[in-house]
Amino acid sequence: MGKNLLTGSFQLMKSLNRSVILNLIRERGPISRAEIAKVTKLTPPTVSNLVKELLQTEIIMEQSLGESSGGRKPTMLTLNSSMFHVVGLDLGSHHLKATLTNINGKMIKKESVPIPVGVTKEDLLKLMADCVNLIKNEAGINEENIIGIGVAMHGIVDVEKGLSVFAPNLNLQEIPIKEYLEEQFNMIVKIENDARAMSLGEQWFGNGAGVDSLVSINVGRGVGAGIIINGKLFHGQNFISGEIGHMVIDINGPKCTCGNYGCLQTFTSGPSIAENAAKELRLGQQSSLATLSEGDLSKITGEMIYDAAVAGDALSQNILAQAGRYLGIGVTNLIHIVNPKRIIIGGGVSNAGDFLLDNLKDTIKQRALTSSAKETEIVISKFGEDASVMGAVALILTELFSTRGN
Template identity: 70%
Template structure:
């Protein structure tokens, strides 16, 4: 696919001064050239020249909305939000979810494909390519106007090389995602761990906007965290920061998929919740879930447990409360280690909302060291099941709008 226009536009957006101007227009727009010069400390002629290039490329558009203190009204600049698009991909344990958005993060289209069992590196890569191609099929949006593909992938990823080092829930190693997709689609591809991507999405568009330090927790098939410190995404030395699902809560606990015993995710993840409920029903505990599944316990899912709990099923309510307590212990440890201003919960298990939050917050209140620590903000992600996909979109926007890559959003 000849993608000369997009490559040119991407390079145009990426220089340091252009990134400064673009991010300012994104955050503060509509904004005048004079205000841009003041806020960036660039000279008015420099701003004027750079804006001229951005207008020519149709990345920025002018609006005559300004108020002046007499004389000619200033023209204000705003992003051409509908002109360019981004693809966000969430590669989970069971499916690939995709969204197509504007560069303002507005969702235009979504799609999902199941991941079959016994997947290999090659078949997974083919499936990702197929899912992106399907998203683009019969779409009015010109492929030439797509800026890039962001991917949130569960497990350990090498952010620089764009390789999935270990995807534990698919039991795959060393998948060269960035290299294969950039070659296939001829556009920039950024890969990040799903929880870290999610935290970047919350920083850019969601419940982390305006908060300097927070942690985003993805509670689904596993449990991971994305840590933002001073508006920067923290990766750690070997890209394993935030693997809180493997924080040991009970050294005598059940064995985890990682080989250790008593990890947090053996108590509070989606599969742990399902296992707890199935075990209790087998021991004779009455539950509406038996009726809901026609006594086929293998049909029980986290979503079904949530529905049963809302319907008054005592076993399901108790299981969600217990998961909340264990998560509360894990989050208390996190508060004592990082002391974030806010913790944002995303992923499938977080859909249980108040059924989970009540016991989680109660546990933090019992265990946190100080009154201030007990009051740490705990809220649910703004994006629900789109949280990782939106984070994947933010990976590309962070490349476009900041001169420091995905580490931070510019802070004015």
Template identity: 65%
Template sequence: MTNKFQIGSFQLMKSMNRSLILNIIRRHEPISRSEIAKLTKLTPPTVSNLVKELLQAGIVIEQKLGESSGGRKPTLLTLNGDNFHVVGLDVGSRSIKAIITTITGKLLVKKNFPLPPEVTKEMLLNFLKEAIHTIKQSGHINVDKIIGIGVAMHGIVDIEKGESIFAPNLDLQNIPIKEVLEKEFKMAVKVENDARAMSLGELWFGHGGSYNSFVCVNAGRGIGAGIVINGKLFHGSNCISGEIGHMIIDVNGPKCSCGNFGCLQAFASGPAIAEAVKKRIKMGYSGLISELAGNDPDKVTGELVYEAAKKGDQLCTAALEQAGHYLGIGLTNLIHTLNPDKIIIGGGVSNAQDFVFDAINRTVLQKAVTKPAKNTEILISKFGDDATVMGAVALILVELFSTRTAA
């Protein structure tokens, strides 16, 4: 059954002037009506009328009185963050991570749902629906407060249709995620590539908030990038911007899943790191990693390599440092092409930052062509493994707070 509160609140927030006011409140709260009028260039009566509607809907609340400039103390406004919730999904090749947050990004519930080794389109869509139904029923969440669902999906995504065009790690094509989920849950659904979603999460909640131009690199089972230019997400003409995992680093390198040879992903992704270690074990290496894998090279994973490296396995330490070196080459290419203010790294490989981060910085320092380029700030995402799913939440917030008028 359609929840009129959810749809009505979403539509109320989305009108242009209301979105403009909400965005100002979000960025400057607590803030007075007169300050909103100055920043938005709307007339004070218009601001008062729109704020009245937002107060009546419970989207905005009044707070303590502000400082007086001679007259009556102004009442300050803030977002009623706890009154509205968002579902975020990160769809990987092995699991679906699901969270519910407030519209201010406060985490309320988080759950992981494993996926079987092989799934069909229909199975995946059913798993998505099941994950959302399950998380809605957990943690004493008031489901009437949920106003939207954001989905971060690896591979090529048609953001207008909300369709996964190609999900290489699942070997699936043309998955109608938005259509199916909106029909099931009767609320707004936004779908985006995982790396681009991650960059939105950093823009809204993380390290990217104070920068106009930056790049987020999602390094896990694949490698992708989300590019923010002048505060806006860059998609490119065919929605394949940021596919840096298929940037060719060495034409004589190993074959990539895309069919080319020597892609960055074939050197520095989680599976590539594991593959490099497997080869050495098969050639006779018998260190700690062999014990952890039960002397079965096929049981070696990127996560296991990291565990062995933390316990001092030299092969695994060297493999992670080598991956950092290749990531550094890829980031140097990004710096030379886009010249971003900063680069933020997230995803599973970023968990091994103790082993990869120094190698990344050392490589950029060696290979970037100018001193400012060498000093490009490179950070690990503040959200770690949750960077992408927080980005999925941000997809709905962008939809709510976006305006055609610059604030």
């Protein structure tokens, strides 16, 4: 199948009835034409015609015969998941992650490459293209069998233009990601803020499945949230919805990278946790971190603190507990504003597990307004540090399958 037909198939799917059928096959396949007609209330001839068109794009395929209740056995329809693939990219502060999945979201290949210090816009775009080629070639996948590239990007993103408006951790602005990658690869490219992408990924095939109101919080070098209301991703008027890392928790707190003081991420992000540990050691606190860092406090990382906490280091346990309490305050504020059914915690800091989560939950129980709000579901991301890159994949699957208009 050539690129033109594959690209054209996206336009084909824009028909509501085709999208409904395709999504039904994704969710319930293998499924017969008769069952599709029954579920969708479309007439059998209409279903047959639409299925015929979908078969021509090769996005679906006929499978071995199903069970019959009498008479001729029905032909079953299923996604052609082994043929078509999606590339997801996650642009963090220091690394660019890439993954290749099938159209069911199953990860086939994953790579992570460092982003050079002081990278330019041009260099970053080329690095992204190189990463796509790397993962494609490693997996032995033909480019014409990749249906699109999803990009999760930290900072402010204009999803309509496919533009990284401001990537604060790279100190870059106005990066034309969609335009560049579409020109390089002649396929659909979708770009989204990393936390919002994470939320979409959790909704599609993670711990947010079947939940219409949820918030996913990405806690890494920064803190961001993706908010889904009534099954739809909420962007806000200027694409800054979910920037909870810049919710002020303490007006007399430390200075944040944004220029304000006491932002949530100055207490809960990976770098701030590491800096807090280094500060306590300088003040004379005893900890195995002094040995683990070989006396160089700048080497202390969130992972190191977690390892020390597991080994019983009291300072490390206290630092993670404090970060959990501050995050709990931020999450409580979020519950009072959005009141979601479920909150999902992902990103590197989420690896701290119960050291952080128990204190987060305790804080919510102390501070939330009502008994039901106190019991808001809090879970760890299904994908951990891969939550945003899987969200990037979901951007393309949403474009292909969704009838919800996310």
